[in-house]
Amino acid sequence: xxxxxxxxxxxxxxxxxxxxxxxxxxxxxxxxxxxxxxxxxxxxxxxxxxxxxxxxxxxxxxxxxxxxxxxxxxxxxxxxxxxxxxxxxxxxxxxxxxxxxxxxxxxxxxxxxxxxxxxxxxxxxxxxxxxxxxxxxxxxxxxxxxxxxxx
Numbered sequence: 001x002x003x004x005x006x007x008x009x010x011x012x013x014x015x016x017x018x019x020x021x022x023x024x025x026x027x028x029x030x031x032x033x034x035x036x037x038x039x040x041x042x043x044x045x046x047x048x049x050x051x052x053x054x055x056x057x058x059x060x061x062x063x064x065x066x067x068x069x070x071x072x073x074x075x076x077x078x079x080x081x082x083x084x085x086x087x088x089x090x091x092x093x094x095x096x097x098x099x100x101x102x103x104x105x106x107x108x109x110x111x112x113x114x115x116x117x118x119x120x121x122x123x124x125x126x127x128x129x130x131x132x133x134x135x136x137x138x139x140x141x142x143x144x145x146x147x148x149x150x151x
Contacts (some may be wrong), residue, residue: 033132111132
């Protein structure tokens with residue numbers, strides 16, 4: 001075996017990003033990230049630019065479509081360990097975690113499942129969601145339209 005080299009890639013924020021995010025938050029303007037990056041990268045970037053402040057929990061929203069006779073389901077999984085009380089699942093009749101200053105994070109696949117199988121929960125998820133990762137261009141367009149439709 002021959003070692004050819006080592007490649008390191010790093011997403012660097014522009015120096016003006018964090019102050020702009022801080023200014024928007026100070027003005028009570030909500031910021032949302034929609035990216036094609038993977039979830040962990042997106043969460044790290046959101047923390048780095050302070051879209052998600054220190055101590056504010058991130059909860060992954062994992063939605064799965066129906067398969068093999070099982071209904072579609074949502075799982076709310078805390079990003080931090082140990083798991084917090086917020087962990088749980090929602091199928092047709094379940095509890096939906098609503099806590100202030102909790103940032104939901106979901107990927108494009110989960111966003112598509114929520115749109116198709118949980119349209120009644122979409123507004124509630126959008127209100128708490130800060131991070132949308134692995135989103136296709138069409139999903140980003142649908143996300144913007146959905147956010148614009150919130151009342």
